[in-house]
Amino acid sequence: MTWGRQAAEPFGTEELARIRADFPLLARTxxxxxxxxxLDSGATSQKPRVVLDAEREFYERHNAxxxxxxxxxxEEATEAFEGARETVARFLGADAGQVxxxxxxxxxxxxLAYAFxxxxAPGALDGVDEEWADRLRLGPGDEVVVTEMEHHANxxxxxxxxxxxxxxxxxxxVTDDGYLQDPSAVVGERTKVVAVTHVSNVLGTHVDLAPVVAAARAVGxxxxxxxxxxAPHLDITGLxxxxxGVDALVFTGHKTLGPSGVGVLWARRRLLEAMPPFLTGGSMIEVVRMEGSTWAPPPQKFEAGVPMAAQAVGLAAALDYLTALGMDRVEAHDQSLVRHALAVLAERPWVRVLGPTDPADRVGAVSFVVDGIHxxxxxxxxxxxxxxxxTGHHCAWPLHRRLRVPASTRASFSVYTTPEEIDAFAAALDRAPQIFGVAG
Amino acid sequence: MDLYGELILDHARRPQHAGLREPYDVEVNHVNPTCGDEISLRVHLVEGPDGAGPVLQDVSYDALGCSISVASASVLAEECLGRPLADTLTTYRHLHAMLTSKGTDPGDPEQVGDGVAFAGVARYPARVKCALLPWSAYLDALARAGADISSASTSTPSAPTMEER
Structure with a gap:
């Protein structure tokens, strides 16, 4: 979604100071x-106090x-957990039953992968209409398409x-400058799944999903x-x-100002209904007999065992926090940080930035190499x-191989990141060529 | 900063005995999957005089990685080349103890030679693995060559990695 980009302003100095005061960890030395x-929020973000308070409140008052x-x-615990699901649904512009x-x-x-x-298994698609059953049948001759810039998780x-x-x-x-090549050259009649990242965790590339969706739709x-x-930086309700044309998406709590141990899968209702369960056990069943079992309707079908209620409540608080900041302003802030980071690195010719040089095509991160220094x-x-x-390959080893670098250094941002921090980063970076005796 | 002493920087800039050489008994390739550091390492053992046990006739390597891992490979070659195998395992034991001491063991120059330069690494848990990578490759190569490396065993658990999603 780019319509908010022109209208919204990045956070001002005073606003940033107020935001930073919400994150206790940022005060430490x-x-x-x-x-x-x-500058490692792409790995995991820090958490505002409202998230910590929400988890504590759940455990101190409602835990069950x-x-x-x-x-x-x-009852209260269930209400809190299902309330969190509704908050996630609002953040995504979706229905709670799809979360x-x-x-x-x-x-x-x-x-998603195990569903196929x-x-x-015999009987796994009983009761699923033929169109959807066919979409989930995968075998020799069928193709799954991913991209060269995926995180290992995808x-x-x-x-x-x-x-x-x-x-x-x-x-x-992936092109030399970090864009996706034409997906229609790879997606074909045999393709049954296209799994693609929205934003590269290494290059920050904001992937244009339109040609991906068009190619996939053309072949069903x-x-x-x-x-x-x-999810931490953009309004993703458009997805x-x-x-x-998107059938399912995932995001994780701990990169989105929320707790670790909770993530979200959103999917089209018919896909959720058609997919067999992943983990099985308590909570996800309808009827259990010694001979076999039937499943609860989604989303419970995919939530075996006692769920991570406190973390879900914490994630809801995180998403409310982002929503209160305004996702259009969160995005504008990220854009201003990306622009600033690219500008200060461009002043250092010994730094080679990986990925798009146009900041408008980037979200959240800037990765680079310094020739001669690992x-x-x-x-x-x-x-x-x-x-x-x-530092390292950021769980995207094939992408690094593609760009012909063994590893890279990544600075990544969040709502609490300031331009002054990027200046401090650049000043600290200047010591590297001095220490290692390479031209700087 | 105390991590990058001149000795480490010298070894990293000019790795000693670098390059893969013939003849050799075994070649191994080790990687650090968290950061992509790689080393290929060869050993060539010959029987020592009068049943004194094998001697490391040659250890050669090709290291691609950070200054710590490259310097560690260089120090390994410098300290171990031409020595009785048993002595090199003693060096490893002392070096391993120093690296996993969290900075409490400054290292004994008599035992680890230029390896004392890595004493500062022990205070950075994420880098201990970099320093140990060439040594892990060395021990693996010896074991594959059929050598007895039981005297290299250490009781300390291996260093934590720096991996995350």
Missing amino acids: VREDRPLVY AVHRGAHQLA VFTKNGTEGLNL SNAA LVPWQELCRRTGATLRWVG ALVFVDACQS TTPES PHDVGQVLDDAGVAVR
Whole structure:
């Protein structure tokens, strides 16, 4: 969604100070009393006090096992958990019945991938109409399409699905400057699934989903979107509209100002109804006999066991916090940070930025390499100055291979990141060429 | 900062005995999956005089990674090349103890030679694995070559990794 970009303003200095005061951890120091400069929000974001309070309040006042128990606390806990589902649904512009709580984004993607191999079991698609049953049948000759810029979480589950079913994995390539190549060159008559990231966790590339959806629709393939890196920064309600062409998406709580241990899968109702369950056990059943069982309707069908109620409540508080800031302003703030980061790095010719050079095509992160200095060493020099970044391949090894770098250093942002922090990062970065004796 | 002493930077800039050489008994390839550091390492053992046990005739390597892992490979080669296998395992034990001491063991230059330069690494848990990568490859190569490496066993658990989603 880009319509908010022109209208909304980034957060001003005073607003940012107020936002930062909501995040207790940001006040601490690291490495011998240096102020913390946290530029690793793409790995996990920090949490505002309202999230911590919501979890604490749940445990101190309402804790009980959700969907069980004949007592008042069980009612309150269930109400809190289902209320969280409604908050997530509002954040997504969707219905609560389409929202499944998972433990993280990775689990959501595995839930989708396993639906296809589980569908091959005898009777797994009983009662599913033929059109949808056919969409879930995967075997030799069928193809699953991913992209070369996927996080391992949206790659390995599909590799494994293809291994289990005999289907073929294909992928859309990435250009030298970090854009997706033409998906219609890869998506074809045999394609049954297209799984694509909304925003690259390494390059920050804001993937244009329109050609992906168009190519998939032309052949009747399902479209799954990894929204882990977009949900924290963008209004993603456009992905769940009837006309979006997206069949399912996942995002994770801990990158979206929420707790760890909770993620979200949203999917079209008919897909949720057709997919066999992933994990089985308590909570997700309708009738259980020794000989076999039937399943509860979605979303319960996909929520086996006592769920992560406190974390769901914490996530709801996080999404309310983002909504109160205004997702259009959150996006505008991220844009201004990306622009600033690209500008300060451009002043340093010894830094090679990976991915799109046009900030308008980027969200949340800037990754780079310094020729002659390994990213681990770059990260160490930054850490010594109190600047926290990610180094390595960021769970996107094939993308690094494609860009012909063994690893990279990534600075990533959130609502509490300030332009001054990016300046501090750049100043700390200047020490690296001095220490390692390369031209800087 | 105390991590990058001149000794480490020197070894990282000019790795000693680098490059893969012939002859060799075994070649291994090890990676650190969290960051992509890679090392290929070869060992060549010969029988020592009078049943004194094998001698490391050659250890050669090709290391791609951060300064800590490359320097560690260089120090390994410098300290171990041409020495009785048993002595190199003693060096490993002392170095491993120092690296996993969280900074309490400054290292004994008599035992680990230039390895003392890595004492500062012990205070950065995420980097201990970088320093140990060449040594893990070395022990693996020895084991595959049929050598007895039981004297290298350490009681300390391996270093934590820096992986996350």
